[in-house]
Amino acid sequence: xxxxxPISGNGSTTPVALTRKDFVSDQEVRWCPGCGxxxxxxxxxxxxxxxxxxxxxxxxxxxxxxxSRFPYYMNTYGMHSIHGRxxxxxxxxxxxxxxxxxxxxxxxxxxxxxxxxxxxxxxxxNVNLKILMFNNRIYGLTKGQYSxxxxxxxxxxxxxxxxxxxxxxxISVAIGAEASFVARTHDMDRKHMQEIFTRAHEHKxxxxxxxxxxxxxxxxxxxxxxxxxxxRPDMLIPLxxxxxxxxxxxxxxxxxxxxxxEPYVCRTVDVGVEHLLVHDEHRQDPTLAFALSRLSTxxxxxxxxxxxxxxxxxxxxxELAGQLEESVKxxxxxxxxxxxxxxxxxxxx
Amino acid sequence: MAAxxxxxxxxxxxxxxxxxxFAGDSGDGMQLVGDRFTDLSASFGNDxxxxxxxPAEIRAPAGTVAGVSSFQVHISDxxxxxxxxxxxxxxxxxxxxxxxxxxxxxxxxxxxxxSDSFEERDLDKAKLDSNPLEDGxxxxxxxxxxxxxxxxxxATKKLDVKQRDAERSKNxxxxxxxxWMYTRPVGPMIEWIxxxxxxxxxxxxxxxxxxxxxxxxxxxxxxxxxxxxxxxATLPPGKYxxxxxxxxxxxxxxxxxxxxxxxxxxxxxxxxxxSDILHELSKHKNFGVKTxxxxxxIAAAAMAVGAAFTGQLAVTTTSGPxxxxxxxxxxxxxxxxxxxxxxxxxxxxxxxxxxxxxxxADLLTAMxxxxxxxxxxxxAAKSPSNCFDAAFEAARIALKYRTPVILLSDxxxxxxxxxxLLPDLDELPDISVEFTTEMNASGPDGTPVFHPYKRDPExxxxxxxxxxxxxxxHRIGGIEKHDGDxxxxxxxxxxxxxxxxxxxxxxxxxxxxxxxxxxxxDGAELLVLGWGSTWGAIKAGVRRVRIGGQRVSRAHxxxxxxxxADLGEVLARYPKVLIPEMNxxxxxxxxxxxxxxxxxxxxxxxxxxxxxxxxxSRILEEIAR
Numbered sequence: 009x010x011x012x013x014p015i016s017g018n019g020s021t022t023p024v025a026l027t028r029k030d031f032v033s034d035q036e037v038r039w040c041p042g043c044g045x046x047x048x049x050x051x052x053x054x055x056x057x058x059x060x061x062x063x064x065x066x067x068x069x070x071x072x073x074x075x076s077r078f079p080y081y082m083n084t085y086g087m088h089s090i091h092g093r094x095x096x097x098x099x100x101x102x103x104x105x106x107x108x109x110x111x112x113x114x115x116x117x118x119x120x121x122x123x124x125x126x127x128x129x130x131x132x133x134n135v136n137l138k139i140l141m142f143n144n145r146i147y148g149l150t151k152g153q154y155s156x157x158x159x160x161x162x163x164x165x166x167x168x169x170x171x172x173x174x175x176x177x178x179i180s181v182a183i184g185a186e187a188s189f190v191a192r193t194h195d196m197d198r199k200h201m202q203e204i205f206t207r208a209h210e211h212k213x214x215x216x217x218x219x220x221x222x223x224x225x226x227x228x229x230x231x232x233x234x235x236x237x238x239x240r241p242d243m244l245i246p247l248x249x250x251x252x253x254x255x256x257x258x259x260x261x262x263x264x265x266x267x268x269x270e271p272y273v274c275r276t277v278d279v280g281v282e283h284l285l286v287h288d289e290h291r292q293d294p295t296l297a298f299a300l301s302r303l304s305t306x307x308x309x310x311x312x313x314x315x316x317x318x319x320x321x322x323x324x325x326x327e328l329a330g331q332l333e334e335s336v337k338x339x340x341x342x343x344x345x346x347x348x349x350x351x352x353x354x355x356x357x
Numbered sequence: 358m359a360a361x362x363x364x365x366x367x368x369x370x371x372x373x374x375x376x377x378x379f380a381g382d383s384g385d386g387m388q389l390v391g392d393r394f395t396d397l398s399a400s401f402g403n404d405x406x407x408x409x410x411x412p413a414e415i416r417a418p419a420g421t422v423a424g425v426s427s428f429q430v431h432i433s434d435x436x437x438x439x440x441x442x443x444x445x446x447x448x449x450x451x452x453x454x455x456x457x458x459x460x461x462x463x464x465x466x467x468x469x470x471x472s473d474s475f476e477e478r479d480l481d482k483a484k485l486d487s488n489p490l491e492d493g494x495x496x497x498x499x500x501x502x503x504x505x506x507x508x509x510x511x512a513t514k515k516l517d518v519k520q521r522d523a524e525r526s527k528n529x530x531x532x533x534x535x536x537w538m539y540t541r542p543v544g545p546m547i548e549w550i551x552x553x554x555x556x557x558x559x560x561x562x563x564x565x566x567x568x569x570x571x572x573x574x575x576x577x578x579x580x581x582x583x584x585x586x587x588x589x590a591t592l593p594p595g596k597y598x599x600x601x602x603x604x605x606x607x608x609x610x611x612x613x614x615x616x617x618x619x620x621x622x623x624x625x626x627x628x629x630x631x632s633d634i635l636h637e638l639s640k641h642k643n644f645g646v647k648t649x650x651x652x653x654x655i656a657a658a659a660m661a662v663g664a665a666f667t668g669q670l671a672v673t674t675t676s677g678p679x680x681x682x683x684x685x686x687x688x689x690x691x692x693x694x695x696x697x698x699x700x701x702x703x704x705x706x707x708x709x710x711x712x713x714x715x716x717x718a719d720l721l722t723a724m725x726x727x728x729x730x731x732x733x734x735x736x737a738a739k740s741p742s743n744c745f746d747a748a749f750e751a752a753r754i755a756l757k758y759r760t761p762v763i764l765l766s767d768x769x770x771x772x773x774x775x776x777x778l779l780p781d782l783d784e785l786p787d788i789s790v791e792f793t794t795e796m797n798a799s800g801p802d803g804t805p806v807f808h809p810y811k812r813d814p815e816x817x818x819x820x821x822x823x824x825x826x827x828x829x830x831h832r833i834g835g836i837e838k839h840d841g842d843x844x845x846x847x848x849x850x851x852x853x854x855x856x857x858x859x860x861x862x863x864x865x866x867x868x869x870x871x872x873x874x875x876x877x878x879d880g881a882e883l884l885v886l887g888w889g890s891t892w893g894a895i896k897a898g899v900r901r902v903r904i905g906g907q908r909v910s911r912a913h914x915x916x917x918x919x920x921x922a923d924l925g926e927v928l929a930r931y932p933k934v935l936i937p938e939m940n941x942x943x944x945x946x947x948x949x950x951x952x953x954x955x956x957x958x959x960x961x962x963x964x965x966x967x968x969x970x971x972x973x974s975r976i977l978e979e980i981a982r
Contacts, residue, residue, distance in 0.1 A: 064824065064829070064830055067666075085666075090686065093659040100622065100624060100659065104620075105668075354598075
């Protein structure tokens, strides 16, 4: 089934109208019924036809875990790799072929535990990867051990007396690594997911998206306190660039900044709308974005969703390609015969 | 080299070969001096082999035995294959260097010491109770005491250079003296100093003055009867350069990139003694080489896997500890059946071991160091210059068979130097690959589809369809795949088939590699079988045995997986087989297991290569058995 047609003359291809169906592979989806992964998959398959990228130029790389089965269900190029290493493998793909659109899929265990190192380094290098981290705060595929985002005190198979690990805040980790795009969305809001995934695609550089995802088998309801339909108005803090941070049915909640420059949750009426913090995604300094990520220490408190940060930074693979071009300009294309006979040589007759 | 350049009068004794070792503190510049002497001798036309030996610490406490660094160079007028057993001349810059190296010297050989550095304080640092220059421990050696520090200071006195900097030039004094002793050409050395230190005129002038002073000292001091000459070797005709193994490996990979038409992506993490390959390739971006210094060894291997997926010549370089870390990603590449070259420059283990010392103890790790049935081809370089061919061969196999290949080098090859007959690059084979661009199978309803694991019937390689190719979108992964269509499969009979197919693919490469390298002696009952970097020492040992009138045959492996197709038949011809290795018997284990041959082991694990004399006696022992 061809979804592209060549433009005569230059051999390049242009996408014809693609639909969600074009991104559905022939493989049967095998997540547990009711898993949040289904809605994330659907959101992405619905969003991709809108971005005008030929299917063959999309590459999905995943690690290990439930969410990492994702590439099998996408009718694009894909690799289901090894635990934690997807950001590194994807870096290899992107460095080799900056023309491709590379997405990385993994869970909280995959990306923040065994693969934490690769995640932060991909972010600091600003490789043009779109990294979706499905956070369900549990190990699903290994049947229910606590994860690096599980709350302290959590009782699981490996923590019968409660977890004593302090959890990561994934958004804080990403901002701490100076990621150029950091956002959060959740599996209960397909429209919001599509909006954020589109923003991630449009961003030039590494994009980190935390997707709150319900594991209805091993950690059911982990986000209920904020994601229940009736809880959302009071518990989700929508971040919108250029607008005061304000939510609630009547806009009664807000975020202001105290005398130390720290944002805090307040009642709009107490400080006045004009004193609410106006969200600026493009601040070069990550400090305020980091502080916003600290407003909530877990999904039991009002939690920001949306884009925390989007800034321009040089893209790793473009810089590298630039060095190659520069090198050819300076020294000419490499000549191996000249290179190997450089330095002192002698001839035996 | 013009003969007049080395004219040092009539009273020159001619030697057919000489082994010189420069030894001093890590900060004394012994590696530099050794490198220079090697380059001079190479361009003079000698055959040569070198053995650098230095501590892992950048600057161990000065003057201690732990901080001793040495460089041995063997030059000759004939074909040689080892850096030599025992030095004919040992240059010692301090007592610690003397203490650390004296055991390698045979009586009658020459020892030249910097007598300025044998003060009480220096002896204390070397933990010597008495002064070896005075206590008779050097009786039987030709000892020459040369106050190198003070003569260097004197020679640089009139220059605008700080005393401390002047003193540091004493290595060039030693080099000048040895250059006089062995009638090395002066011109190239002076040119080198002038260009190397052009930006620092004070240091340049001090080094030049020290070098000249050392040379003049030899000529006038009458300490030495006469200089020696080692005439150029008669090597096969052609253009030569001096090369170390790591550089040859880097060049071999560049050649593979050119001959395959695939851009190279090298992802590596710094590790001794492999880092120089990363350094070298990082310089050559105009060859289209992309190098990434990864965040760790695992990432380096993983990035290379990603690069391979997109159709690049993917390479990662490392040493033992890194190979351990990469093993899961290498297993993934075995399962994905993607081409990848992993260079393991072996060093003494286990764990951190001795990073700057050599060993061949990663053979079984390369062979079996991954979980599951995880076969891959292994190529081992046999000499510094052979690293070029071995790297090219590793890439050829990887690309043709879509498999990770481990190239085994080691610390000795990595830093050891020898003359290299420059290859005619036009003669290198074309190793280009064809990416798949068309559907290759039919779906259940007869529509054309792409099956990523539909194999080439001859090579068993799977198609390489790279991202960006329309209509061939496909998913691969580490989960077992169904033969042909590549879909996830947990079927028992399919797994059985896939495990055996992966093995058969590697085994089949035996039909695509040369027979075992053989050097047979009519009537010999003993075959000495080696692999990798023991090639030179075994060859030298065998040569000695034959000169002594005994018969012995020699075989050498550069392909360890699969082994050459004729190896079993060769082994069967010999009642006795001896396998020398720098490990505790890893190849011997494989040979005994695979061919049911009663092979004996000769093993050392000292971090230092085999010596020809010891090899000779062990072979003689085995012949007599």
